[in-house]
Amino acid sequence: MPTVCDGASVNYSRGSSIVNKFDKNFEKCYHKRKYYDTKYEFIIPQMSHLKQSSAEIPAALGGTPVFERTPEAPFPRLEQWHQMTEAEAQIAYEMTLRNELSGASPTVQAFEAMWRERHQTRFAISVVNGTAAIHSAMFGLGVGPGDEVICPTYTWMGSITPALMLMAKPVFCEVDPSTLLIDVADVRGRITERTKAIIAVHLWGNVCDMDALMALSEETGVPVIEDCSHAHGATYKGTPCGSIAHAGAWSLQGSKSVSAGEGGMLATNSAALFERACLLGQVNRTVDIDAEHRNYAYLPMMGLGVKFRAHPLAIGIASVQMQKLDALNAGRRAYIDEISNGLREVPGVHSVSRYPGAEPAGFFGFPVHYREEELHGLPAQVFADALRKEGVLANNNPYPAVVGDGVPVFSGGMSTNSNPYPLLHTLPLFAQGLDIYTEGRGALCTPAMGGTYEGYSVGALPVTEKACSRLVFLPLLTNPVPHAAAGVLTAIRKSVAHAEPLARYARGIENVK
Numbered sequence: 001m002p003t004v005c006d007g008a009s010v011n012y013s014r015g016s017s018i019v020n021k022f023d024k025n026f027e028k029c030y031h032k033r034k035y036y037d038t039k040y041e042f043i044i045p046q047m048s049h050l051k052q053s054s055a056e057i058p059a060a061l062g063g064t065p066v067f068e069r070t071p072e073a074p075f076p077r078l079e080q081w082h083q084m085t086e087a088e089a090q091i092a093y094e095m096t097l098r099n100e101l102s103g104a105s106p107t108v109q110a111f112e113a114m115w116r117e118r119h120q121t122r123f124a125i126s127v128v129n130g131t132a133a134i135h136s137a138m139f140g141l142g143v144g145p146g147d148e149v150i151c152p153t154y155t156w157m158g159s160i161t162p163a164l165m166l167m168a169k170p171v172f173c174e175v176d177p178s179t180l181l182i183d184v185a186d187v188r189g190r191i192t193e194r195t196k197a198i199i200a201v202h203l204w205g206n207v208c209d210m211d212a213l214m215a216l217s218e219e220t221g222v223p224v225i226e227d228c229s230h231a232h233g234a235t236y237k238g239t240p241c242g243s244i245a246h247a248g249a250w251s252l253q254g255s256k257s258v259s260a261g262e263g264g265m266l267a268t269n270s271a272a273l274f275e276r277a278c279l280l281g282q283v284n285r286t287v288d289i290d291a292e293h294r295n296y297a298y299l300p301m302m303g304l305g306v307k308f309r310a311h312p313l314a315i316g317i318a319s320v321q322m323q324k325l326d327a328l329n330a331g332r333r334a335y336i337d338e339i340s341n342g343l344r345e346v347p348g349v350h351s352v353s354r355y356p357g358a359e360p361a362g363f364f365g366f367p368v369h370y371r372e373e374e375l376h377g378l379p380a381q382v383f384a385d386a387l388r389k390e391g392v393l394a395n396n397n398p399y400p401a402v403v404g405d406g407v408p409v410f411s412g413g414m415s416t417n418s419n420p421y422p423l424l425h426t427l428p429l430f431a432q433g434l435d436i437y438t439e440g441r442g443a444l445c446t447p448a449m450g451g452t453y454e455g456y457s458v459g460a461l462p463v464t465e466k467a468c469s470r471l472v473f474l475p476l477l478t479n480p481v482p483h484a485a486a487g488v489l490t491a492i493r494k495s496v497a498h499a500e501p502l503a504r505y506a507r508g509i510e511n512v513k
């Protein structure tokens with residue numbers, strides 16, 4: 001059985017020390033206009049017999065970067081897409097003048113109607129954020145004290161933390177290492193008589209194996225919530241994601257493909273679920289459910305008096321964003337396809353798989369599988385760092401960079417636009433538990449806190465841990481500048497072709513720690 005995690009046992013020091021040394025060298029050498037540390041000059045003479053031009057040699061080993069870098073702009077702007085434009089500002093301006101600032105305003109109702117139509121669901125309602133959408137869906141399903149909710153450990157914590165607010169226990173499951181999505185066979189083994197819901201996250205826009213998941217749901221009677229926060233516009237066998245399971249939830253947070261700044265959407269075909277969801281968070285809003293399907297008609301429309309309603313201005317902005325969604329998806333798909341096609345013959349760097357019938361969209365991040373054993377043992381962090389030296393804002397997924405242990409989530413001190421997530425079971429909250437409601441109450445109370453929660457240790461979900469330690473995130477682009485994809489591919493090919501000297505270089509740095 002899993003044990004409560006001792007955070008100190010997490011070993012991430014090797015990779016990050018290499019990268020820190022790499023970065024220090026880079027800064028030092030860059031300013032001297034000299035690209036390698038004198039301690040490692042032995043690498044360059046060994047490479048000179050290759051008679052390579054400077055452009056062919058990785059910038060990390062003294063060559064010329066693919067994309068020109070300056071101390072002021074270490075990463076050239078490869079993106080021409082502007083997420084927010086005059087149109088979003090205009091609608092917010094006009095709505096303000098119309099005093100459309102609260103409640104189910106005409107813009108909000110029109111947006112929800114459009115959402116229902118696009119996703120082919122009977123009901124759709126806006127909420128304050130994606131976490132509230134998942135909270136509403138869980139409440140709608142009747143998740144409550146003593147229940148269990150199964151969720152992949154590889155997702156954003158908002159996929160599962162609403163369960164804690166409902167006093168239900170999170171049960172983490174593995175992902176399929178090839179797709180990075182919920183492993184349905186693993187879920188089966190974790191279902192108990194207390195399981196009340198399964199969260200299927202279409203992570204990074206990739207689409208879960210919905211046939212297998214819904215078959216399991218039918219067999220066991222456990223409902224499924226689709227978390228579509230990364231996958232706006234994605235479909236499975238032609239059906240919009242978010243309409244396949246019992247409920248769909250979307251984040252419209254600022255970095256998402258459809259941004260409200262802050263916002264969320266819930267959609268479902270179930271009147272019972274919808275009525276409960278509205279009861280929870282849509283205070284004073286008339287719920288459009290016919291009388292025969294209402295279970296709580298005796299409650300006045302203020303429901304529980306809790307307010308998860310979205311701000312109308314945010315929904316106004318999202319309504320403009322929705323008009324651009326198909327163009328955004330087309331741009332990202334073309335860019336990702338170009339890179340993925342280019343990677344076919346490249347050892348060590350492989351595209352993430354898709355299930356048959358899956359049509360990914362949204363693409364909140366662009367991970368690729370990295371195989372150091374195919375590249376002379378070159379660590380993923382050093383590979384990602386070598387790409388950054390080429391001006392490509394890449395990052396490896398620094399599992400297990402446990403937030404809260406003083407470890408930066410972003411290696412090399414640089415953030416990327418493809419955020420890696422720490423695995424949830426390694427977070428102190430889920431690993432060590434918390435007396436959330438004080439006095440030994442709540443689902444995360446360990447025996448020491450007066451409960452039965454066992455916590456998690458590193459190693460508890462080995463398949464996901466291994467898969468996530470072997471990811472590299474590439475820049476995600478929507479409307480790239482000309483030749484951006486070709487440049488990213490060149491940077492990858494250069495680094496792959498020089499994996500052996502890069503690995504020796506990294507080992508040299510490690511030896512002088």
Ligand SMILES: Cc1ncc(COP(=O)(O)O)c(C=O)c1O
Nearest residue numbers: 129130131156158159229251253
């Ligand atoms: C997969 C996933 N689920 C849920 C959420 C929560 O959404 P929000 O931040 O809008 O509450 C996010 C946010 O990033 C997410 O990435």
